[in-house]
Amino acid sequence: MPDEVAVKAWRELSRQFSSVSCALESALKEQHELGMSEFEVLDRLAEDPHQSLRMQDLGEVIHLSQSALSRTVARLEKDGLVERVLCASDRRGVYVSLTDAGRERHAAARPVHRQVIKNTLGG
Template structure:
């Protein structure tokens, strides 16, 4: 239990630090995670844009929480939503040029926070 609680504590501290460092850019940790998934890799099926349920699996959010987050990112002009051609009930999300530029600007900040917060204590 002590090890588990230690993992939870590191996770909580890291998320708080990410939120603090990303706030000046108008992002939170979860916002960045979604942009990072969208900007960093092709969708699992090789198409442009990710299906919402595939993003949810990558960022560990419920589909409803993710839908609200995507709505905020869309309102800011960072992502676009569209219907899936292969499944009319599905929604695809992709970054805009503004979203890709912000991701590129903020990625080094996020990676530096992770490196600092997750460094081995004896290193």
């Protein structure tokens, strides 16, 4: 692939990501008092069969730095949407679990999230 084609593709991908991110941030904040990263944490937890993920695994699938993820989880925990639980077999491990309030907020915000993505990407 020639350099110009790769750069053009990168710029289009970057434009689409920025467009979707801004639209998601605005809609989720306005309608559900959630930031995009906060919703993503709730969404990943809701998709898990146990609705609980190890903090390290959550960070890998969400692609946030450890400190950014920690701040995001702290905000969700303060709002009662998630809780942190120490791993019984490995005291260094911390799990993040969805609470009932988190399930409710996620269920309410999920259709907005999906619709914004669909509308913004033209699907």
